[in-house]
Amino acid sequence: ATTGAGAPPGEAARVLRRVFGYDSFRPGQQEIIEHVIAGGDALVIMPTGGGKSLCYQIPALVRKGTGVVISPLIALMQDQVDALTDLGLRAGFLNSAQDLDERHFVEAQFLGGELDLLYLAPERLRSEATLRLLDRGEIALFAIDEAHCVAQWGHDFRPDYLELSALHERWPHVPRVALTATATPATRAEIAARLDLERARHFVAGFDRPNIRYRIEPKSDPKRRLLRLIRTEHPGDAGIVYCLSRASVEKTAAFLVANGITALPYHAGLDARTRAEHQARFLREDGLVMVATIAFGMGIDKPDVRFVAHLDLPKSIEGYYQETGRAGRDGLPSTAWLAYGLQDVVQLRKLIDASEGDEAHRRRLSAQLDAMLALCETVECRRKGLLGYFGERFDGPCGNCDTCLDPPESWDGTIAAQKLLSAVYRLRRERGQQFGAGHVIDILLGRRTPRVAQYGHDTLTVFGVGTELTEAEWRAVVRQLLAQGLLAVHGDYSVLTLTEASAEVLRGRREVRLRRDPRRPARQAASAPA
Ligand code: ADP
Numbered sequence: 001a002t003t004g005a006g007a008p009p010g011e012a013a014r015v016l017r018r019v020f021g022y023d024s025f026r027p028g029q030q031e032i033i034e035h036v037i038a039g040g041d042a043l044v045i046m047p048t049g050g051g052k053s054l055c056y057q058i059p060a061l062v063r064k065g066t067g068v069v070i071s072p073l074i075a076l077m078q079d080q081v082d083a084l085t086d087l088g089l090r091a092g093f094l095n096s097a098q099d100l101d102e103r104h105f106v107e108a109q110f111l112g113g114e115l116d117l118l119y120l121a122p123e124r125l126r127s128e129a130t131l132r133l134l135d136r137g138e139i140a141l142f143a144i145d146e147a148h149c150v151a152q153w154g155h156d157f158r159p160d161y162l163e164l165s166a167l168h169e170r171w172p173h174v175p176r177v178a179l180t181a182t183a184t185p186a187t188r189a190e191i192a193a194r195l196d197l198e199r200a201r202h203f204v205a206g207f208d209r210p211n212i213r214y215r216i217e218p219k220s221d222p223k224r225r226l227l228r229l230i231r232t233e234h235p236g237d238a239g240i241v242y243c244l245s246r247a248s249v250e251k252t253a254a255f256l257v258a259n260g261i262t263a264l265p266y267h268a269g270l271d272a273r274t275r276a277e278h279q280a281r282f283l284r285e286d287g288l289v290m291v292a293t294i295a296f297g298m299g300i301d302k303p304d305v306r307f308v309a310h311l312d313l314p315k316s317i318e319g320y321y322q323e324t325g326r327a328g329r330d331g332l333p334s335t336a337w338l339a340y341g342l343q344d345v346v347q348l349r350k351l352i353d354a355s356e357g358d359e360a361h362r363r364r365l366s367a368q369l370d371a372m373l374a375l376c377e378t379v380e381c382r383r384k385g386l387l388g389y390f391g392e393r394f395d396g397p398c399g400n401c402d403t404c405l406d407p408p409e410s411w412d413g414t415i416a417a418q419k420l421l422s423a424v425y426r427l428r429r430e431r432g433q434q435f436g437a438g439h440v441i442d443i444l445l446g447r448r449t450p451r452v453a454q455y456g457h458d459t460l461t462v463f464g465v466g467t468e469l470t471e472a473e474w475r476a477v478v479r480q481l482l483a484q485g486l487l488a489v490h491g492d493y494s495v496l497t498l499t500e501a502s503a504e505v506l507r508g509r510r511e512v513r514l515r516r517d518p519r520r521p522a523r524q525a526a527s528a529p530a
């Protein structure tokens with residue numbers, strides 16, 4: 001809590017990265033954090049695991065003074081404070097389980113302005129001494145954790161929580177943020193009434209966006225498919241098309257324009273004036289398609305964006321959710337369409353390998369990508385997978401995603417997986433040589449390419465054993481084995497390698513279920529790049 005209240009924009013994102021080591025906000029976090037930093041009151045309802053803590057921790061760091069957190073979880077206070085201390089934050093707590101010395105020490109820290117966060121047991125606020133202590137220090141905000149305690153009859157903490165309405169009377173200028181995961185409308189109304197938060201902004205972050213139809217498909221001539229999507233389902237609609245690179249933003253925008261669609265590019269390589277102008281046109285005009293890198297969209301509030309298309313795989317589910325979430329803010333039916341291919345995975349893995357930060361950071365990025373891939377390859381309801389990732393239980397099927405509307409067939413891919421993995425295993429012995437998915441598939445299909453001939457790979461026992469599948473189908477097998485962790489990619493040339501789990505498949509100890517794509521007849525797709 002060092003910076004003043006008039007924090008520059010982007011400060012929250014910087015703290016997120018620098019202090020907490022995260023790359024992007026979870027759904028809802030950024031809006032809440034910015035609202036509280038600006039001094040607003042908030043009632044936050046977010047599923048467990050959704051990331052409520054950051055919603056007060058970051059504002060407490062950005063605003064001047066100490067964030068005072070009221071939490072009934074006395075037994076956890078020490079752990080919470082330890083975890084924050086490990087991150088380099090200055091935190092302390094006051095509760096009745098403490099001895100006098102400890103208490104005095106923490107009080108002195110608070111008065112000296114040496115604490116970013118101070119955790120208080122709710123009963124502390126019933127003591128006039130504590131209130132006077134708070135008077136003498138500087139308070140950045142009040143966070144009221146587990147706010148449903150105020151609304152539950154028979155709850156141990158209820159009497160103490162009812163006293164919390166007094167905070168506002170005593171410190172009218174200190175923002176308050178109440179947080180809970182329990183969110184029936186009745187509970188919500190009672191929390192707001194009891195804590196005098198009726199005029200506060202209410203953030204209800206159940207993560208579901210029921211009006212968005214999620215569709216994810218393997219990449220095959222994506223620009224044409226995008227054009228077809230716009231022409232057949234979204235003619236004249238406003239939309240955002242996300243691409244990974246500036247070059248593909250430019251190419252895609254030009255392609256759409258050449259086909260009669262009003263489209264504009266947006267990326268960090270354009271000068272500030274052009275960017276501002278394109279953004280203004282997108283907001284003002286009807287039916288404009290913005291083709292952009294993910295630099296576009298933060299803080300853009302256009303309610304009638306009817307579709308968000310991804311021509312490349314997002315790096316994480318957080319990113320995917322945030323970007324697709326820009327569709328349909330008005331609640332009307334909207335489309336989130338994503339095309340992804342093996343090449344995306346390879347490229348993103350390279351970016352991860354080349355990224356700054358330590359090994360743990362790279363591992364985290366890699367796990368995020370795996371989760372994104374698993375969402376792409378799932379045979380279950382997309383919404384269920386998406387919400388499940390954010391810790392929200394959803395008893396699908398939702399009836400409004402591609403897997404629900406057009407259930408993918410799944411098939412027993414154990415034998416195919418064994419063939420592919422044993423080919424990878426054989427190639428592993430070619431020291432100094434690196435073979436990617438394309439070469440492995442050539443071998444399985446029995447193609448005598450120059451490269452196959454050069455290395456004598458037509459003499460391998462696996463040569464030509466995979467003609468029952470097409471090239472596109474083999475690529476799908478590779479992708480899905482990657483998504484399931486049964487195969488890995490590494491190195492500059494996207495070399496396929498085995499994982500520990502591959503062995504189980506090769507030894508026949510594990511069955512592999514794969515999804516078949518019903519919308520793409522195998523023959524037609526045989527030559528398509530995946
Ligand atoms: P809640 O209090 O809502 O149950 P927490 O605040 O404990 O959730 O957060 C749940 C988990 O999510 C924690 O491990 C936290 O570190 C992680 N988390 C929160 N925000 C982010 C984010 N923006 N990016 C990645 N992880 C996050």
Ligand code: ZN
Binds near residue numbers: 382396400401403
């Ligand atoms: Zn569904």
